[in-house]
Amino acid sequence: xxxxxxxxxxxxNLSIATVSRALRDSHEVNPETKKRVLQLAAKLNYQPNxxxxxxxxxxxxxxxxxxxxxxxxxxxxxxKGIEDVAQEKGYHVLVYLTHENVIKEVExxxxxxxxxxxxxxxxxxSETAHIEHLLELQKKNIPIVFFDRVCEALDPPKVTTDDYxxxxxxxxxLVESGCKRIAFLQISNNLSIGRxxxxxYTDALEKNQLSFDESLLIVxxxxxxxxxxxxxxxxxxANPPDGVFASVESLAIxxxxxxxEIERKIPSHVKIISFSNLTTAALLAPSLTTxxxxxxNIGKEAMTILFRLLKKNNYPYKKHVVLSSTLIKRDSTSPx
Amino acid sequence: xxxxxxxxxxxxNLSIATVSRALRDSHEVNPETKKRVLQLAAKLNYQPNxxxxxxxxxxxxxxxxxxxxxxxxxxxxxxKGIEDVAQEKGYHVLVYLTHENVIKEVExxxxxxxxxxxxxxxxxxSETAHIEHLLELQKKNIPIVFFDRVCEALDPPKVTTDDYxxxxxxxxxLVESGCKRIAFLQISNNLSIGRxxxxxYTDALEKNQLSFDESLLIVxxxxxxxxxxxxxxxxxxANPPDGVFASVESLAIxxxxxxxEIERKIPSHVKIISFSNLTTAALLAPSLTTxxxxxxNIGKEAMTILFRLLKKNNYPYKKHVVLSSTLIKRDSTSPx
Numbered sequence: 001x002x003x004x005x006x007x008x009x010x011x012x013n014l015s016i017a018t019v020s021r022a023l024r025d026s027h028e029v030n031p032e033t034k035k036r037v038l039q040l041a042a043k044l045n046y047q048p049n050x051x052x053x054x055x056x057x058x059x060x061x062x063x064x065x066x067x068x069x070x071x072x073x074x075x076x077x078x079x080k081g082i083e084d085v086a087q088e089k090g091y092h093v094l095v096y097l098t099h100e101n102v103i104k105e106v107e108x109x110x111x112x113x114x115x116x117x118x119x120x121x122x123x124x125x126s127e128t129a130h131i132e133h134l135l136e137l138q139k140k141n142i143p144i145v146f147f148d149r150v151c152e153a154l155d156p157p158k159v160t161t162d163d164y165x166x167x168x169x170x171x172x173x174l175v176e177s178g179c180k181r182i183a184f185l186q187i188s189n190n191l192s193i194g195r196x197x198x199x200x201y202t203d204a205l206e207k208n209q210l211s212f213d214e215s216l217l218i219v220x221x222x223x224x225x226x227x228x229x230x231x232x233x234x235x236x237x238a239n240p241p242d243g244v245f246a247s248v249e250s251l252a253i254x255x256x257x258x259x260x261e262i263e264r265k266i267p268s269h270v271k272i273i274s275f276s277n278l279t280t281a282a283l284l285a286p287s288l289t290t291x292x293x294x295x296x297n298i299g300k301e302a303m304t305i306l307f308r309l310l311k312k313n314n315y316p317y318k319k320h321v322v323l324s325s326t327l328i329k330r331d332s333t334s335p336x
Numbered sequence: 337x338x339x340x341x342x343x344x345x346x347x348x349n350l351s352i353a354t355v356s357r358a359l360r361d362s363h364e365v366n367p368e369t370k371k372r373v374l375q376l377a378a379k380l381n382y383q384p385n386x387x388x389x390x391x392x393x394x395x396x397x398x399x400x401x402x403x404x405x406x407x408x409x410x411x412x413x414x415x416k417g418i419e420d421v422a423q424e425k426g427y428h429v430l431v432y433l434t435h436e437n438v439i440k441e442v443e444x445x446x447x448x449x450x451x452x453x454x455x456x457x458x459x460x461x462s463e464t465a466h467i468e469h470l471l472e473l474q475k476k477n478i479p480i481v482f483f484d485r486v487c488e489a490l491d492p493p494k495v496t497t498d499d500y501x502x503x504x505x506x507x508x509x510l511v512e513s514g515c516k517r518i519a520f521l522q523i524s525n526n527l528s529i530g531r532x533x534x535x536x537y538t539d540a541l542e543k544n545q546l547s548f549d550e551s552l553l554i555v556x557x558x559x560x561x562x563x564x565x566x567x568x569x570x571x572x573x574a575n576p577p578d579g580v581f582a583s584v585e586s587l588a589i590x591x592x593x594x595x596x597e598i599e600r601k602i603p604s605h606v607k608i609i610s611f612s613n614l615t616t617a618a619l620l621a622p623s624l625t626t627x628x629x630x631x632x633n634i635g636k637e638a639m640t641i642l643f644r645l646l647k648k649n650n651y652p653y654k655k656h657v658v659l660s661s662t663l664i665k666r667d668s669t670s671p672x
Contacts, residue, residue: 045475069412076405083435092443097431099419107428139381256619280614283592285621 003044012036062092063306064117066108068100068125068149073277074295075123078147081299082121089307091118098125100222106133113140119306121299123149126188143309147302148293152192157309159302159321163193166291166325167200170245170273173289173327175208177271177335179243183216183234185255186247197247197275216241220251227251232258235270242270243333249276252288272332275325286331293325339380348372398428399642400453402444404436404461404485409613410631411459414483417635418457425643427454434461436558442469449476455642457635459485462524479645483638484629488528493645495638495657499529502627502661503536506581506609509625509663511544513607513671515579519552519570521591522583533583533611552577556587563587568594571606578606579669585612588624608668611661622667629661 009019014033022029022037029037040046065082067075079095086093094117098105105125112120113136120137122144131153137144138156150158174182184201186194202212218234220227231254234240246252252274259266266272266286276290305317345355350369358365358373365373376382401418403411415431422429430453434441441461448456449472456473458480467489473480479492486494510518520537522530538548554570556563567590570576582588588610595602602608602622612626641653 045472079433079435092440094444094447095431095433097415099415104428108430111430136381250615253615253619256616260619278616279586279589280592280616280620283589283596283621284616284619285623287621 003046008037008040008044008046012040060092060116060118061090062094062117063303063310064108064112064120065093065095066098066105066112066120066122067095068098068123073279074148074293077277077295078123078299078302081296081301082303083299085300085303085307089303091307100126102130109133109137112142113137117142119143119145119310121145121147121302121306123147124151124191125149126191143306145302145306145309147298149191149193157305157317157319157321159298159305159323160193161293161298161323161325163196164200166275166327167197167245167247168204169200169327170197170275170291171201171204172208173329173333174243174245174271174273175204175210177243177267177333179241179271180210181213181216181239181241182210182243182245183218183241184245184247185218185220185231185251187220187251189219194247201245215239218251220248224250224254227254228258231255232262235259235264236262240270244270244272246272246274246276249274249278249290252276253278256284256288266332267334268336271334281328282330284332286334289330289333290328291325292328294323297323339382344373344376344380344382348376396428396452396454397426398430398453399455399457399639399646400444400448401429401431402434402441402456402458403431404434404459409615410484410629413613413631414459414635414638417632417637418639419635421636421639421643425639427643436462438466445469445473448478449473453478455479455481455646457481457483457638457642459483460487460527461485462527462530479642481638481642481645483634485527485529493641493653493655493657495634495641495659496529497629497634497659497661499532500536502611502663503533503581503583504540505536505663506533506611506627507537507540508544509665509669510579510581510607510609511540511546513579513603513669515577515607516546517549517552517575517577518546518579518581519554519577520581520583521554521556521567521587523556523587525555530583537581551575554587556584560586560590563590564594567591568598571595571600572598576606580606580608582608582610582612585610585614585626588612589614592620592624602668603670604672607670617664618666620668622670625666625669626664627661628664630659633659 005016005019009016018029019037022034023041063086065079083093096108098108102125120142131151134151134154144156145159146156147159150160171182184198186198188194205212218230235258244255246255252272255272259270264270273289276288277292277295281288281290301321308317341352341355345352354365355373358370359377399422401415419429432444434444438461456478467487470487470490481493483495486496507518520534522534524530541548554566571594580591582591588608591608595606600606609625612624613628613631617624617626637657644653
């Protein structure tokens, strides 16, 4: 038999309201009664129903963080930033993983419509091309803040890095290091951050009188074997690239393995730069030049904005906060 | 106003039971009525309450995976194994992160008592020294399977690797490579896997007539700066180790950075071996010798056992499945 407030009330011959007040440590209940309620609750291992209590309080003091994947360090760091602010403000954080799967993303957003969380921080799955499930959340008045992988079509506040400028900067860095044929590796055409980085790349090529060659563009899949094969084919082609710009770190790592197998030397044969928060970037042979995003601060900023939305106070906040990434030059792009 | 079954029933002048049946596409409701219900549900953006439906059906077809952290690749791979089996069996997977924080772990287990999931796969937080919250889950008859970081004191099925044997093997490998003073780095004394690896280490020392020196044992914290300082102090002491065995990969990476700073050469000055599923292990300078756990298979095995528990069929299963890890020799432990 379920141990709920009703059962406690029956066993103690008290009203449900009195038991409920006693459990909330209300001053309206006399200490003797309170003690009886708490003793029985402990004896029967009573667990408050978190959903019922949330419905009553209209606040779960919990926020949901929906992220695609955690293979890279970016999201671990962003979560740390989110949790540091959340803890300070008295909020709990629940993390949900979509694994870049839009069906799972829809499923999670549906679950969260049930009042489980007060607000949501979200980095969209790479597959997320339709947005109905996000519109539904908005209709339910659950505040959302997007971070890093944002949904451009929607109105909620966004926290991103300067993806266009970073894409431009990374490409120019390869040009300055002597590259003439620069490949671009990304994982999806559906992400605005990928499109912005790509635009920065093509604009930097144009500025430097280099033409964009479609055979140097690889759009990776979730299948690592396929990605490996595509990169290997490109690097062993008749006219291979002398520079590789990876929009995600997993493709940079794959490129390192391909170079190892085909004995292509980094940086003398091919130079590599990657968006990355990899903890081992400086330890690789050779060390990897990175565009490093301020992941911790992105998380902090996103949670700070969400907190303001939840408080419904009138602190002004920017609709789109853009933080700067840092180019960290290492051996993988050394000029000859 | 909340759009629930009651409201739909009122607006359509139907009974709640009829609306409920129509939404479940029951044959008992005539097609015309069904159509009216579905049209109004669509118009008002009706969302079924997932908790209420689960309570009725007594099955959420969802399992919860509770893991401490995702800084390393082990858990990403284990989740892939879990999801592959879950998908095949028609189950959804929700991943919850504890961040090695026992308070968060208790919070998550409490939430899951509300019937959100049919079963739980769990790798305990390093802080988990008390087990009341796990006993509560058992009382609620929610099946649990532990994997990797198991709770030895509890009865539920466990899937682990051969931590003692691997600890022994890693230490013997360092001895065979010429090490005489071998340090052991771990993150917590509360984890059974840490204790087993440590026992393997001390037994291998003893077998090789090497004595255990307490100054060569480092128990890391969540504070990376502290860990860095502790490892640096050990390596710059008057009598430093000539071999380092890291029980977790983050401490091996920190050791690499310390060696870089103090210009201690790996493997000529100090050799390093680590438990690790790091994707970049073979790309490091020098490449890192690892004890690699079959993370994907651990996840697969754990989900398979949980599925059997959920089906309550009488397929026999082992209470404790032990899979073997693999020693992958690379340059960080090359003999001189």
